[in-house]
Amino acid sequence: MTHQDVPAEPTPSSSGHAGPGRRTTGPADPEAGRADPGAGPADSGTAIGEAAERWRARYAATGERDADFTTLSGEEVAPLYSPLDDPDRDVAGTIGFPGEYPYTRGVYPTMYRGRSWTIRQFSGFGNARETNERYKYLIAHGGGGLSVAFDMPTLMGRDSDDPRSLGEVGHCGVAIDSVADMEVLFSGLPLERLTTSMTISGPAPMLFAMYLVVAERQGADLAHLDGTLQTDIFKEYIAQKEWLFPPQPHLRLTADLMQFCAAEVPKYHPISVSGYHIREAGSTAAQELAFTLADGFAYVELGQRRGLDVDVFGPQLSFFFDAHIDFFEEIAKFRAARRIWARRLRERYGATNPKALQLRFHTQTAGVSLTAQQPDNNVVRTAIEALAAVLGGTQSLHTNALDEVYALPTERAARIALRTQQVLAEETGAGNVIDPLGGSWYVEHLTDVTERRAEELFARIEEMGSGSMLDGVLAGIDRGWFQQHIADAAFAYQQQLEKGEKVIVGVNRHVTDDEPLEILRIPAEVEREQRQALARRRADRDQGAVDAALAKLEAAARGDTNLIPHLVDAARAEATLGEMTVTLKGVFGEYVEPPML
């Protein structure tokens, strides 16, 4: 789509050369830098062509300073983009209008003019009671939806009194051992009216079962429940490493969830296909995009193989991306994501429901961009990353607190993070115009490049799967293909940092002595109390009912019935998460990842 003409001598022109002798370590797309051809013979003679030549000459005469002008991911970008870039673009077909295929400009026709993005601050720590208080605080201060962060033992399917949980209870999220905890978590918060996102993947089906029981006890109608369960197990194998079983059993559970929600909880989003963790593990923007969408396509194939209709379950898929610090790269990534998803769902998977073609996503600002040094700077980073997410058209947004490098946020830091979004939404006018960067010659170019990079990676994945994304993703996981890419990108970036080619203010430049930061400590009592509460619960419940429910769960797991109802029954009987996990591990086995360094 872009011109390939290149001026005879490689000048630092709008044709995008980064300057003589400069190398980058990112993926080199010869087209990227030369995307703006400027002086093609067809252009001279026009006013703009001549202006471009004049500029080019002046640019060359002035010369570039010695710095790195690649994106965070290493993509070369030209000093300038202009109407001469890609004048023959099919605007209607590739950019279009918001709310219409290919949705590059946004999934809704009104975007934030109709409804602002949801402020959804992920939080959870200690026990359910304290977390419940924090939720009420956030809602009172204007937060729009709930987002639950679980502690490490819960994320790994273990109870608070499991020996492996020692020292980890309540530290990076809330400890949930059974329905009793979940009831406290949502006490006074009507699930029927609050969209609730639960950030958990390996044990997602178990936690979802508990959530349903609580909703039921609140008297909610399942058909009204709106929220998101992360569930995405592919990204666990690829990046976050919080799986419970080998891939196939997890996929069976995922398909069970998809089927159950399609039938019983239609407004709920049972999978949030995640790129955030992939990016945080060190991938480039294009890898984040490609691996995430590939995972999404794999879930589509999973659903179709289960006999589900993509027009029905497609709208229930949602996405979760990172918003990193390279402002324009992120905006381009989000726009490319929408376009790619829409096109493939329609052309490859036969979706016709527009809602299935619309890629809706939640964004979190990049945790990995936060520094322990001079943490106040993190407020600035987060604000800019949040702006990128907004200009990229996110549906909901979490902004990190400035102290999240060290620990869970203090109340003050959490408030600043919240206010950041409110300033964006209410003072800056960033949401007044839909896709305001649409048509920017640079942003459209970068969107195209990002899409191209993603397609290259899709081709490799499909090849590993003999044409199937699902098989390709599984094969890639098995071989450590994704993990290797990510580790390589992470290492390459680290080297750039250590050479000073990439800068982190306060870390490798503008370094000062640090002021001590007050951080949130989770007192040891939290773990002790949780274990005591759990012991009481175990004593008080009807053990016979628990055993019966677990036995039924095990039998169902050996067969192929949908496990969700069995999990709900077990949850209702107050079976603990650990008990359900152990029961399923007995059937499904465990998993060790391929060693990939």
Added chain:
Amino acid sequence: MTDSQGTAPELDEGTAPQLDVGAGAEAGAGAGGPHAASAVSGPMRPSLRPSHGDGRRRRPAPVNELIERVRGGDRRAVARLISLLERGEGGELRTAAEALSASAGQAAVVGLTGAPGVGKSTLASALVALWRREGRTVGVLAVDPSSPYTGGALLGDRVRMQAHALDEGVYIRSMATRGALGGLAWATPQAARVLDAAGCEVILVETVGVGQAEIDVAGLADTTLVVLAPGLGDAVQIAKAGILEVADVLAVNKADREGADRVARDLREMVHLGLPRVPEPGGDRRWSPPVIKLSAGNGKGVDQVAKAIAEHGSHLRSSGELQRRRHARAAREIEEIAVAALRTRLGAVRRGQALDDLAERVLARSLGPYTAADELLRYGEPAPAPVPAATRARG
């Protein structure tokens, strides 16, 4: 380099640990997946126990003392001795090698090799679990290549075997090739002797099958197991690389994948066609390497592989092939040590200058390479006279 540590308490007990022949109990059908640590049944050989203090790491105990402790099953001594052998300090190496070879030869050495990605580590872990259930003590040497540029190495084979980390009847050691060509570190055979002396009944040597690795492993192992997997290079390519000549057991892993059947079929045909095997004196043509399909990740077929290994072991003993192989191995080792010694001597002639001088003379065409070599072998005696170019007959 003396140490002032006490001896390990176990050695103070006086009696040698009991040998329970035939006491191996079967473990119950374990719940959990193939990677769950297996139930440990009664040891048939002394198990490897932790030691209590052997002083500062950087001043290891004298070699002979380490060897005694190794024989007593002291795990730390095993670790230290292997490091010492890897270090390759001349005098120590000789002492260790001589002492160890006096008692070596009890363990069954199984070589495991295959291309990256076939699932060797998973299979290795499963085999270890199986042998443990049979009550045998196991040693594992997992060899990975050193970087040719930096000399360092990433040793990741433990990742898939850490389930066995706490099993007293298993000893796992990662080794880097440290510049050796092929798949083994030069110290690997020495390390195997250490594990043997420590009481391991089975020693598994795992290495990445690239280049000459299969040949190296076959030279060390009693039974060589080559693992393949579909989609990572077809069987014909493998045949070209000579793997079939050295494999005693062929395993096609990831049997649930597409193409596995075809790989197995191709291999069986090649075996059936009797492709040439490594010519041994007296040639072992009575063993036909079985081709076994398995899915190590699911735990399926591993027992068949173990059975094939055991059967091969019996075959080796009953046919006399074991003796022949070990004889060849001993001869090879002697030759290698002698050749290396020779190389060192030659390199040191006239303080290393001899070789350079001779090379210059060859380049100046005043001497042919064969004559130069003769001179070197004569330890620096000068050649009689420069030989005119025309009469340099040998090429």
Added chain:
Amino acid sequence: MADERIRVVVAKPGLDGHDRGVKIVARALRDAGMEVVYTGLHQTPEQIVAAALQEDADAVGLSIHSGAHMTLFPRVLELLREAGAEDVVVFGGGIIPAEDAAALGRQGVAAIFTPGTPTARIVEWVRAAVGGDGPAVAGPVPQGAMTTPDDPPEAAEGRSADPRGTGTPSR
């Protein structure tokens, strides 16, 4: 001369799965000529110490992001002590606040590296902390090398022969 390599076990104890940092450090140590044993994720302190002992590790590096460092580090130190292996250097990194790092230092953790520490510094620190006969610089090992059981007599004076027999001085 001997081929001495620094051997480091790097590990992720506990339930946390964030391995970006530990993998970067592993590579950096490898690039500096060290032999790095990676034990994988979700390790118990017992597993890590068992690996350290079997591998004759000079140092153990722990990467912890879950907040459980005040439980996991001390346990590793304790187990090393019980095995008589206090000489193994223990270091680590991850999400560890400064005061906790100080407390761990008093218990015997030799260094805690905060996020943002250049890997070059970690490498140099490990080298210095382990000390001893490690190679001063990372360098290639001569290919095809083999060892002799004896240094030949000619090597006793002047230019020492590489036991691998290539005639070049080892590093």
